[in-house]
Amino acid sequence: MKKLSTLTFAFLTFIVIFVTHGCAGGAQASVAPALITPTSVQEDTARVTRGNVERVEMYKGIVRTSSVKLYYENTNLRFGEYHVMTGDRVVEGQLLAKLETKYIEEQIENHEKHIARLIEQYDYENEIAEIDLAIMRVELSDILELAASFDEYAMDQAEIKKLDIERRRMHLEQSIERQELSLYYERQYLNEMLLNIEDAELRAPFDGVVTFMTQKSPGDWMEPFAGLIYLSDGSDAFVEYASMGSINVFRGSIVRGTVGDSVYEMERIYPTTQEFVYYSTMRLTPPTRFAVKNPDENFTPGAYVAVYVYSAIVEDVLRVPSNSVYVDSDIGAYVYIMENGTKTMRQIEQGLRAEAFIEVRAGLEEGDVIFVRQ
Numbered sequence: 086m087k088k089l090s091t092l093t094f095a096f097l098t099f100i101v102i103f104v105t106h107g108c109a110g111g112a113q114a115s116v117a118p119a120l121i122t123p124t125s126v127q128e129d130t131a132r133v134t135r136g137n138v139e140r141v142e143m144y145k146g147i148v149r150t151s152s153v154k155l156y157y158e159n160t161n162l163r164f165g166e167y168h169v170m171t172g173d174r175v176v177e178g179q180l181l182a183k184l185e186t187k188y189i190e191e192q193i194e195n196h197e198k199h200i201a202r203l204i205e206q207y208d209y210e211n212e213i214a215e216i217d218l219a220i221m222r223v224e225l226s227d228i229l230e231l232a233a234s235f236d237e238y239a240m241d242q243a244e245i246k247k248l249d250i251e252r253r254r255m256h257l258e259q260s261i262e263r264q265e266l267s268l269y270y271e272r273q274y275l276n277e278m279l280l281n282i283e284d285a286e287l288r289a290p291f292d293g294v295v296t297f298m299t300q301k302s303p304g305d306w307m308e309p310f311a312g313l314i315y316l317s318d319g320s321d322a323f324v325e326y327a328s329m330g331s332i333n334v335f336r337g338s339i340v341r342g343t344v345g346d347s348v349y350e351m352e353r354i355y356p357t358t359q360e361f362v363y364y365s366t367m368r369l370t371p372p373t374r375f376a377v378k379n380p381d382e383n384f385t386p387g388a389y390v391a392v393y394v395y396s397a398i399v400e401d402v403l404r405v406p407s408n409s410v411y412v413d414s415d416i417g418a419y420v421y422i423m424e425n426g427t428k429t430m431r432q433i434e435q436g437l438r439a440e441a442f443i444e445v446r447a448g449l450e451e452g453d454v455i456f457v458r459q
Contacts (some may be wrong), residue, residue: 130423131406133445133453138404140397140439144332146324146342146375146390152296152315155287159309160184162285164301169314171298172387175289181314184285184307193278200271207264214257221250293318294386322380324351324390326373332394339395340375347383351375351392397437403449404442409457410435423454 162184169181225246231239297315307313324342326332334340340351354374356364364371375392377384405420410433412418422431436444449455 129457129459130454131409131457133403133405133449133451133455135401135451136404136442137398137400138402138437138439138442138444139395140437141393141395142332144392144394145327146392147327148322148344148384148386148388148390149325149374150294150296150317150319150323150386151321152317153290154312155181155290155314155316156310156312157184157284157287157307160284160307162186162189162281162307163303164305164307165285165303167298167301169295169298171295173295174293175295175316176292177289179289180286181289181295181316182287185304186282186285189278189281189285193275193282196271196275196278200268200275203264203268203271207261207268211257211261211264214253214260218250218253218257221246221253225250287313289316291316291318296386317386319386322377322384322386323354324375324377324392326392327389331370332373332392334373334394335396339398341393341395342375342377342390343393344383344388344390347381349380349384349390350378352378397439399437399444402436403445403451405433405445405449405455406457407439407441407443408459409455410443420449421456422449423456428456 165183165185167182169175169179175181225243228239228243228246232243293316295314296317299311299313301313334353338353340353342349342351352375354376356371360371409420410418411420416432418435419430419432421428423429424431431448433448434446436446438444
C-alpha cells in the first residue's frame with residue numbers, strides 16, 4: 086500500500102476527531118478542542134512578556150499654521166506672475182506676486198516724456214518772455230534819459246513803457262503759475278500710474294513662510310479681495326488630517342505625532358461655534374486638527390506627520406501576541422502553552438485587546454512559552 090500524503094493524513098485525522106467529538110454529545114462541551122494546525126499554517130513559539138498594550142490607529146497628517154490671506158482689492162488689472170513658491174521663506178517687503186502692468190509702464194514712460202517736453206517748452210517760452218522784458222527795460226532806460234531834460238513827450242512814453250513792462254511781468258508770472266499748475270496735474274496723473282504699479286505688486290507684510298498659493302495664470306482676471314497667497318509667521322503650528330473626512334477621536338484619547346525621529350504630544354482642536362456653523366451651512370466635514378504641546382525646529386509647515394490615536398492603553402501588564410489567543414463560546418479565551426515539553430491548552434483571563442498584543446490578567450506567568458500562528 087502506498088504511503089498517504091501528509092495532507093491526506095491530516096484530513097483523515099480531523100474527520101476522526103470531529104466524528105468522535107460529535108458523538109460524545111454535550112458531555113464534552115466544556116473541553117477545548119485540540120489544536121490541529123493545517124499544513125498550510127506555520128506555527129512558532131513566543132514568551133509571555135510584560136509591557137504596554139495599546140489600542141492605536143495611525144493616520145497621515147500635515148503640519149499647518151495659522152496663515153494671513155494676502156489679496157488685491159478692487160483692481161482692473163489682470164494677473165501677471167508669481168515671484169515665490171509654496172514653502173518659500175520670505176522677508177518683510179519681499180515681492181510675492183505682480184499683476185500685468187506692461188501697458189501701464191508704457192503709459193508711464195510716454196507720460197514722463199510728455200512732462201519733459203512740457204518743461205522744455207515752458208522754459209523756452211519763459212526765456213523768450215524774459216528776453217522781451219530785458220529789451221523793454223533797456224528801452225525804458227533810453228526814454229528816461231530823454232525825460233531827464235523835461236521832455237514831456239519822453240516823460241509820457243516812459244510812463245507808458247513802465248505800464249507795458251509791468252503788464253508783461255505780470256503776464257509772465259501768471260504764465261509761470263499756469264505752467265506750474267499744469268505740470269502739477271500732469272505729475273499727479275503720473276503719480277497715480279506709479280501708485281497703480283505699486284498696488285500691482287503684492288509684497289510680504291512680515292517675515293514668514295508661504296503656506297498656500299491660488300492657481301493663477303498670466304492674464305487671468307483678478308477677483309477683488311480673493312485670497313491669492315497665504316503667509317504664516319510660523320507661530321501657532323498645528324497638525325491637520327491630510328485626507329478627506331475626519332478622525333474619530335474620543336475625549337480622553339491619547340494622541341501622538343511623529344516627524345522623523347521626533348515625537349510630539351498632541352490634543353484635538355475642536356471647531357469653534359462660528360466654524361461649526363460655517364461647515365454646517367456649506368455642508369462640509371470639519372477638518373480634524375490637533376494642537377502640538379512640544380513643537381521644535383523640526384516641526385515646520387508642510388511637514389508630514391504620522392498621527393497615532395491611542396483609544397486605550399494599559400501599562401506594565403502581562404501580554405501575549407494577538408495571534409496566540411483562541412476564543413471558544415463555552416470556555417472563553419485560551420492559549421496553547423509549552424508545559425513539560427508538551428503542547429497544553431491553558432485558559433486565560435484576557436483584558437485589553439489590541440492589534441499586536443492582548444493583555445493577560447490571569448492564567449499565565451511572565452516567561453511562559455506559548456504557541457503563535459504566523
